[in-house]
Amino acid sequence: xxxxxxxxxxxxxxxxxxxxxxxxxxxxxxxxxxxxxxxxxxxxxxxxxxxxxxxxxxxxxxxxxxxxxxxxxxxxxxxxxxxxxxxxxxxxxxxxxxxxxxxxxxxxxxxxxxxxxxxxxxxxxxxxxxxxxxxxxxxxxxxxxxxxxxxxxxxxxx
Amino acid sequence: xxxxxxxxxxxxxxxxxxxxxxxxxxxxxxxxxxxxxxxxxxxxxxxxxxxxxxxxxxxxxxxxxxxxxxxxxxxxxxxxxxxxxxxxxxxxxxxxxxxxxxxxxxxxxxxxxxxxxxxxxxxx
Numbered sequence: 001x002x003x004x005x006x007x008x009x010x011x012x013x014x015x016x017x018x019x020x021x022x023x024x025x026x027x028x029x030x031x032x033x034x035x036x037x038x039x040x041x042x043x044x045x046x047x048x049x050x051x052x053x054x055x056x057x058x059x060x061x062x063x064x065x066x067x068x069x070x071x072x073x074x075x076x077x078x079x080x081x082x083x084x085x086x087x088x089x090x091x092x093x094x095x096x097x098x099x100x101x102x103x104x105x106x107x108x109x110x111x112x113x114x115x116x117x118x119x120x121x122x123x124x125x126x127x128x129x130x131x132x133x134x135x136x137x138x139x140x141x142x143x144x145x146x147x148x149x150x151x152x153x154x155x156x157x158x
Numbered sequence: 159x160x161x162x163x164x165x166x167x168x169x170x171x172x173x174x175x176x177x178x179x180x181x182x183x184x185x186x187x188x189x190x191x192x193x194x195x196x197x198x199x200x201x202x203x204x205x206x207x208x209x210x211x212x213x214x215x216x217x218x219x220x221x222x223x224x225x226x227x228x229x230x231x232x233x234x235x236x237x238x239x240x241x242x243x244x245x246x247x248x249x250x251x252x253x254x255x256x257x258x259x260x261x262x263x264x265x266x267x268x269x270x271x272x273x274x275x276x277x278x279x280x281x282x
Binding site: 017018021022073074075084085088089091092095096098099100102103106108109110111112113114116 | 167168169170171173174177215217243244245246247248249250253264265266268
């Protein structure tokens with residue numbers, strides 16, 4: 001189970017709000033916290049958190065789920081969606097999730113600065129040992145993962 | 159017809175903003191899209207828009223720099239600028255309002271929030 005402290009809740013709330021608002025799907029904790037996303041068909045995007053703490057967020061899911069979300073976001077049929085739209089929508093999802101996460105986590109008088117998301121496919125970069133992973137799924141049970149790395153960022157959970 | 163510039167490096171975000179504008183009754187507005195602040199600034203100088211909606215975090219020229227350039231320009235200083243950002247919180251919002259932003263909206267943007275931010279503009 002995901003721990004219920006403000007750090008974990010901040011991310012769950014950020015993912016829920018973003019997916020519901022942009023793609024009209026709900027997100028929740030995955031019922032099996034031991035599952036691993038398969039490396040094949042995997043897409044991900046990474047974004048640096050630059051201030052006031054340094055770290056990186058990764059959002060990973062199957063390309064199948066990304067296509068579902070992108071068709072919902074762009075109101076297109078599956079065969080109309082382009083690769084550029086897939087990449088861009090995943091980047092924008094993480095950008096929005098990352099912003100809400102930091103906003104939920106930090107005090108109102110604390111500003112923060114995010115980097116630009118970078119898209120990747122295939123095997124995820126190996127996470128650092130102290131990384132925090134949120135294993136989530138949509139109401140259709142499509143899994144997705146968010147990973148937070150970087151000691152200063154992860155230290156916020158304590 | 160209203161002319162609106164949307165500046166965001168994400169095509170997804172621009173599309174999402176356009177959809178919100180349609181829902182709140184601005185479907186017939188002329189939309190000019192820009193991928194960064196520099197492009198938006200050039201478009202604003204050329205096309206005399208009624209309002210500028212911009213992201214903050216963009217390559218080439220970010221939204222805060224764009225806002226400063228707009229407010230420093232005698233030709234553009236009256237142009238209403240609305241910031242739509244994923245990096246907004248009360249502290250940042252206060253800073254941007256001080257720089258001359260009309261409103262600051264946090265992503266993900268929704269039609270009711272957009273409607274509220276553009277209330278004065280819709281009434282004109």
